[in-house]
Amino acid sequence: MKRICKLAASVALICGCTVTATHAQTTGTTELNVVINPLLSITVNDAEVPLAFTTLADYQTDGASAEMTGHLTITSILPYTVSLAANTATLSGTGTNTDEINASAVTVTAPASTNNSALPGNDLKTISALSMTAQDLITGSYALAAPADVTYSIPQSKVVAEILGKTPDTYTAVLTYSITNP
Numbered sequence: 569m570k571r572i573c574k575l576a577a578s579v580a581l582i583c584g585c586t587v588t589a590t591h592a593q594t595t596g597t598t599e600l601n602v603v604i605n606p607l608l609s610i611t612v613n614d615a616e617v618p619l620a621f622t623t624l625a626d627y628q629t630d631g632a633s634a635e636m637t638g639h640l641t642i643t644s645i646l647p648y649t650v651s652l653a654a655n656t657a658t659l660s661g662t663g664t665n666t667d668e669i670n671a672s673a674v675t676v677t678a679p680a681s682t683n684n685s686a687l688p689g690n691d692l693k694t695i696s697a698l699s700m701t702a703q704d705l706i707t708g709s710y711a712l713a714a715p716a717d718v719t720y721s722i723p724q725s726k727v728v729a730e731i732l733g734k735t736p737d738t739y740t741a742v743l744t745y746s747i748t749n750p
Contacts, residue, residue: 610747611641619720633721640716646749647709651702652676659739669739672697673722673730678706681717
């Protein structure tokens, strides 16, 4: 009988331990951290802009323009502003040519093209007189490697003062695009 009681007590002890083991932790927690890093860049995709006066109409009635499709690639996860400035006040000729064209003769436009219309929250502007002071060209709410089109021109209204009488040559200035998060 003593032996049966000891056996029963041992079985009860084992069962009690087994029951306790079945009450192990069944949930757990973790902390999820979503890290948003800044992303802001601009790429100018064309090394040169060919703004050429080639026909009589360019000189007489139309002026000259160069439509640059996909000229810029814009990336920003925040609202952004793309601005443009000339590095000098004038475009200089080559070699011994001392003639210059005022940068202010050049108009730069972000046209309402297919690419530009696809920029979320876009506000497209025209810079009517290029200068050494940065001027806003495009603003938007965000852009993820988005192409942007730009048109450069010298309108006919500036041809007499800035183009006629100048030595036939290639006149050059470096332009700088900047992107910022306001």
